[in-house]
Amino acid sequence: MxxxxxxxxxxxxxxxxxxxxxxxxxxxxxxxxxxxxxxxxxxxxxxxxxxxxxxxxxVETDQQWAEAAGHHIITLEDPLYPALLAEIDDPPPVLFVVGDPACLALPQLAMVGSRNPSASGRQTARDFAFHLARSGLAVTSGLAIGVDCASHEGALEANGITIAVTGTGLDRVYPARHHELAHRIRDNGALISEFPPGTPVLPGNFPRRNCIISGLSAGTLVVEAALKSGSLITARLASEQGREVFAIPGSIHNPLARGCHQLIRQGAKLVESSEDIIEELSPLLGTLIPDTGETPPRKPDSAPRQLDDEYLQLLGNIGFDPIHADQLIERSGLPPETVSSMLLLLELEGYVSSLSGGRFCLTGKN
The missing domain is CATH 1.10.150 (DNA polymerase; domain 1)
Structure with a gap:
């Protein structure tokens, strides 16, 4: 070693x-x-x-790090080295792992997307991860804010396995706000990195991290992504590695859907439910069972649960395509200050999602 x-x-x-x-x-x-x-x-x-x-x-620093409970160093010659990752061009010769290294051999689906998703995009990632984890897939992502975080959380809520690939040494958590999440992943899966302890946050490390995310996985699901997005790089890497690429479509007016639409035009498989992914991967993996259970629990709501007639009237003028607040004021006939207050409450309640430019759309909550 x-x-x-x-x-x-x-x-x-x-x-x-x-x-x-x-x-x-x-x-x-x-x-x-x-x-x-x-x-x-x-x-x-x-x-x-x-x-x-x-x-x-x-070397001594690395070996001392590996002496801690739950810390592991795996080389390409180790039986625990994940077989799929070993198949890619120039796989990392050494992996640092915190958690259970055996879970790296489980069938995995990579989930990636925007660091600043819409509320509906974040919830979609969480729901997909929940059902995919319940079906027997480990959910692999990059511990970043946004879709990555929602994907890890969805898998954890399903009591499933989730794997986080980092672009730093595993003696630190990046971003720091995910310290608690990293501990939960450690206890219910693994954190892995090709970078030794002490490696700081460097931009050049993250393309390599993305390569590992896709390389570990049988397929990559893109939830929301702009046209110029690191998620599209991960999807391209997955395609080059011979893995499946899945994309969730969205509104033609949503800039965060354009990356997914581009992937679909290029041959990615359009998915509307987790069953679409299970159906596609089952012949390859043979052990997946579609999850038909309940949806993951929602976070406590902040707004009134019983909507009155004015709220229902306003919701009736909002669709899945984005609409500007000024148009809602005009359509509803309600005062601007009333519409502004109602939109805030509806967003907190989870009925609508706010987008850039003062626009809003439905999230799909009944």
């Missing part, structure tokens, strides 16, 4: 250079034969010089 970790810390080597070495030799042989290291090393890495003076302090 020490040689694997020492090679992981070689500056400039990266997964591609590391995997090139593994095709020819072993980490131990690299350190025992510096000449071989020079021959096979990356052009960006003076591997021979590093081999003569490896960073054993970093």
């Amino acid at each position: 020490a040689y694997w970790l020492a090679l992981l810390h070689a500056p400039g080597l990266g997964s591609r250079g590391y995997n090139r070495l593994l095709k020819e030799t072993s980490p131990q042989q690299v350190f025992e034969n510096p000449g071989l290291a020079n021959k096979l090393g990356s052009v960006r890495c003076d591997l021979g010089s590093y081999i003569r003076n490896p960073d054993w302090d970093a």
